[in-house]
Amino acid sequence: MPPLAHERYCDEIVLLTETLRAAISGADLEANVPTCPDWTLRELAVHLGGAQRWAGEIVRTRATEELGEEQVPDFTPDGDDPAVLDAWLAEGAAGTAEALRQAGPAVSAWSWYERDRSAGFWARRMALETVVHLADAALTAKVPYTMAPELAADTIDEWLDIVAGAQAEGDPEALELRGGGRSIHLHATDVPDAEWLIEFGEDGFTWRHAHGKATVALRGPLTDLMLVFNRRLAPDSDRVEVLGDAELLDFWLARSSFG
Known part of the structure; x- marks a missing residue:
């Protein structure tokens, strides 16, 4: 399953943000987010909107090093008015998508992911960041959450690539994801x-799209698999089924939560 088209990611940044805005409209913005317990719903929305604006500014300026928050125009909304927050989210998503569209996927831009420092990386990252935080918002606001299969699958693909990259770069938790003879399906x-x-191998792990007997298998609807893999749904939920060594799945989830 190759990544989606650059234009699709740009579109999804706007569309998914619209869905998130609808989810939090009228909700208690001071409610705690169960899947991000350090944040209120307002803080979750500000985090996402700020991340989108940050990425957009990196691409717009063709940054060669990390930008500080103070270098990003309107990094946070002005005040606590829900209407201001809503407009800020809409404007930020649209501006980020436009910067990414104008750049195109191949333009160089700094990123924290050493394997890919391009506008294409940021388009995918911001779209899929919004996929996951939309789940957080929907859970908190108690509204339904559904995700297009291609986006749910791509979220799993991207996260596996990120964890593999972290392992290659020496992240202490990711380095523990090794040990021959074990596997997750x-x-x-x-x-x-x-x-x-x-x-899992002695030097790390590899992944591929395949069917095979494994040490532990996680089965269920695609969106729910994605939510478990992103630690937004507990693996013991009745929405999924774990077959085999559940401790290995827990081991993976605990050590792929860096950053």
Whole structure:
């Protein structure tokens, strides 16, 4: 499953942010976010909107090093008015998407991911960041959450790439994801061929899209697999099924939560 088209990611930044704005409209913005317990719903929205604006400014300026928050125009909304927050989210998503569209995927721009420092990286990252934080917002606001299969699958792909990159760069937790003879199989029950096989070796792990017998298997609807993999749904939820060594899945989840 290759990454989606650059233009699709740009579109999704705006569309998913619109869905998030609708989810939090009228909700208690001071409510605690169960999946991000250090944040209120307002803080979650400001985090996401700020991240989008930060990425957009990195691409717009063709930055060659990390930008500080103070270098990003309107990094935070002015005041606590929900209407101001809503407009700020809309403007930020639109501006970020436009900066990414104008740049195109191949333009160089600093990123924290050493394997890919391009506008294309940021388009994908911001779209999929919004996929996950939309789940946080929907859970907090107690509204339904659904995700297009191609976006849910791409979120799993991207996260596996990020964890592999962190392992290669020496992240202490990611370095523990090793040990020959163990494996994890993710199997979506509602989307054909949406399967992942993660295999542990002595020097680290590898992953591929494949069906195979594994030490532990996680089965369920694709969106729920994605939520478990991003630690937004507990693996013991009745929405998914864990077969085999559940401790290995817990081991993975605990050590792929860096940053």
